[in-house]
Amino acid sequence: MVQLIALYRPPEDKDEFLRRYRLEHLPLAARMPGLMGMAAGPIEGVGLDLPYWFMATLDFPDRETLKASQSSPESRAARKALLAFADGLVDFAVREVEA
């Protein structure tokens, strides 16, 4: 399995971020082709150094499916909706996970 990880720095208005994430981004992200599972929510740093406050993980069966998904219309729509309120806040990473 391959996981797309989105890590978000804190926005000025967290409630507004959460509202828009759930209403404007999540319904579109959920339609990304090949997506097997997804978990998103605030993370609480243990200690002082964590630059992020919210994380989403999106599960795909393999890299090829992830790559194809990311160039799909559904993915472009989800990304556009996300960047409307989270531009500059989000860093992305990918990891391999043993299913």
Next chain:
Amino acid sequence: MVQLIALYRPPEDKDEFLRRYRLEHLPLAARMPGLMGMAAGPIEGVGLDLPYWFMATLDFPDRETLKASQSSPESRAARKALLAFADGLVDFAVREVEA
């Protein structure tokens, strides 16, 4: 479900880190009471800003189990083994995940 997230900044010697993580830390971490599942591995940043290069997620049924686990002898041994080679590199966070 509650997930303990460990995010690691890059060490000087990544091969040595991976070797010690797998041989010295992972077998101890796997014995933490209440641990339901675990995934650990390098993450590849997409873009330039990600300060981390390796992530582990440890799954527990709930916060009480995680809390009790973290004060167990198994957890203390795992943490001690980890900090012997990863002190100053790791940030921890916790998130709630819908099971």
